[in-house]
Amino acid sequence: MKARVLSNRGIASSVYEMTFEWKGKKPHPGQFLMIDCQGKTFLKRPFSVNDFEEEKMTILYQVRGEGTKNLSQMKEGDILEITGPHGNGFEILEGKRVLIVGGGVGIAPLLYLAKKVKAQKLYIALGFKRETFLVEKFEGLGEVVVTTEEGSTGRKGLVTSVVEEMIGEVDIVYGCGPKPMLKALQEISMKANVLCQISLEEKMACGIGACLGCACKVREDKGFSYKRVCRDGPVFWAEEVLF
Amino acid sequence: MNLSVEIGKIKLKNPVITASGTFGFGREYSEYIDLNKLGAIVVKGLTVKPREGNPPPRLFETASGILNSIGLQNPGVDAFIERELPFLKSFDVPVIVNIAGETVEEFVYMAEKLDIEGIEGIEINVSCPNVKKGGMAFGVNPDDIFDITRKVRKATSKTVIVKLTPNVTDIKVCAKAAEKGGADAISLINTVAGMAVDIDKRRPVFENVIGGLSGPAIKPIALKMVYEVVTVVSIPVIGMGGIMNYKDALEFLIVGARAIAVGTCNFVNPYCTVEIIDGIKKYMEENEIEDINEIIGSIKI
Ligand SMILES: Cc1cc2nc3c(=O)[nH]c(=O)nc-3n(C[C@H](O)[C@H](O)[C@H](O)COP(=O)(O)OP(=O)(O)OC[C@H]3O[C@@H](n4cnc5c(N)ncnc54)[C@H](O)[C@@H]3O)c2cc1C
Ligand SMILES: Cc1cc2nc3c(=O)[nH]c(=O)nc-3n(C[C@H](O)[C@H](O)[C@H](O)COP(=O)(O)O)c2cc1C
Ligand code: FES
Secondary structure: OEEEEEEEEEEEOOEEEEEEEOOOOOOOOOOEEEEOOOOOOOOOEEEEOOEEEOOEEEEEEEOOOHHHHHHHOOOOOOEEEEEEEEOOOOOOOOOOEEEEEEEHHHHHHHHHHHHHOOOOEEEEEEEEOOOOOOHHHHEOOEEEEEEEOOOOOOEEOOHHHHHHHHHHHOOEEEEEOOHHHHHHHHHHHHHHOOEEEEEOOOOOOOOOOOOOOOEEEEEOOOOEEEEEOOOOOOEEEHHHEOO | OEOOEEEOOEEEOOOEEEOOOOOOOOOOHHHOOOHHHOOEEEOOOEOOOOEOOOOOOOEEEEOOEEEEOOOOOEOOHHHHHHHHHHHHHOOOOOEEEEEOOOOHHHHHHHHHHOOOOOOOEEEEEOOOEOHHHOOOEHHHOHHHHHHHHHHHHHHOOOEEEEEOOOOOOOHHHHHHHHHHOOOOEEEEOOOEEEEOEEOOOOEEOOOOOEEEEEOHHHHHHHHHHHHHHHHHOOOOEEEEOOOOOHHHHHHHHHHOOOEEEEOOHHHHOOOHHHHHHHHHHHHHHHOOOOEHHHOOOOOOO
């Protein structure tokens, strides 16, 4: 599907926020889009839905390589080729005490989730290396705690330390971010016997479940199996995942 | 206008097929395109027992292509018959089943099991390792190709297609071995063996070290091999490798492929197979060609 870029701006060093027109299906929080980044890239690239309202889609992305670099140079009026929304998204359980945990650009899918989560009480913990971004958009949606590794903004340390402190006060944790963070969320939530859903990343080709390229290892009754991050995920119950 | 072609006993509405392993069992793509429009569907390679496949990463993008190391993840032949075939049977499209054995006996076992209603053809994937011969692919040895083809031919009433690997010195010898073994058709090419290195870790990207290259990067190689094969066999050839649009498809047909298969392009654009069919039709209209068979093998050298 073709989508017209409405805006594309840098919001931190190498982090961009892009909005485009969206006439396709309404996304569910945690779902992602496959975007043709043009230039020399061959496959489409996956990006989470960061926000969505009335035919306007927002993504938040970090420049990593050729594809994201091309994206960062797009301007209002440029046309993107996109498929999606793909994947399962977060399972929303209404009326719970919820903790949303994001690390770095992994906070991308969590804004739309925070808007749709229908919590009884919502805590949001956002962890960054040094520079923070998008925090203001979370303010007002819940009780926000920010961490940076050196303490330049907010609390000093890792976001998972916040989770350790708060785990006793919540019914469910939703997380997205770097693998070590997700692994820590899995450990903390399993130890505390609290529900936890995490959004995983893997290299993708088709994005729809056909190529079996995006495998992630999950626990089975006897041993393990590989599931598809794009179709069976990207969101998994933390206890299923074998890191 | 006639777009239909014949491969063995299979009548295809048009010459556009999906390549094994790039179209799953059709389910995912049925959300994007009308499967009834396709010439045929070749499903993911099956093995006797379910296979988990390789650990990630399994994909790596290269210049104009992808390297994959999926490791033949599949539910096994029984689960396919039970869970996937009924879905495929609900469409009016020939189903061709790709089989990958580790021994000749495994190929025969699967061919017998799949000799059932709802399946039109068997595609023998000889690119998998021959465990009895120390893991070298069956497909590099013409004697093995002949032997498997002959035994599978005896084991099934379906159209037998032998899928050749390009990772050989002389593809013509392999094609002739398949024809001699009784194949109804030959398909080529499978992926080209390749490798990628992570310079930070100084390790291969894939745990398996070697992966299979597909996509536009391999199209010239594929086209040349199809050209070579059509000159030495009289059975139909299904051409594939890097087809991204109707023009690519026409190149293969002009060279002499009776049908073409689209693989990696499905990942980039899930609508591509139908777009290719429409593109071929338009080309025929514009050039006042009544029958697709006028195009096939029409290359002037
Ligand atoms: C479901 C899902 C949702 C995602 N959502 C976002 C998002 O909202 N914002 C965002 O900035 N990024 C997101 N990503 C990661 C993003 O897809 C990659 O950063 C992007 O594909 C890199 O493309 P590139 O061409 O710029 O870099 P490449 O040149 O392809 O790669 C540069 C680096 O990025 C890594 N990379 C490449 N593809 C992926 C991938 N699929 N997942 C993780 N790392 C990858 C490579 O290993 C390499 O280190 C998501 C990934 C997935 C799987
Ligand atoms: C992800 C992936 C999985 C594949 N799996 C199989 C398979 O199971 N059996 C097989 O015979 N070929 C398999 N192939 C090879 C393709 O069917 C095809 O021969 C090859 O990719 C060349 O065509 P393409 O460039 O259009 O993709 C696979 C290719 C890819 C990219
Ligand atoms: S990206 Fe193809 S199966 Fe997930």
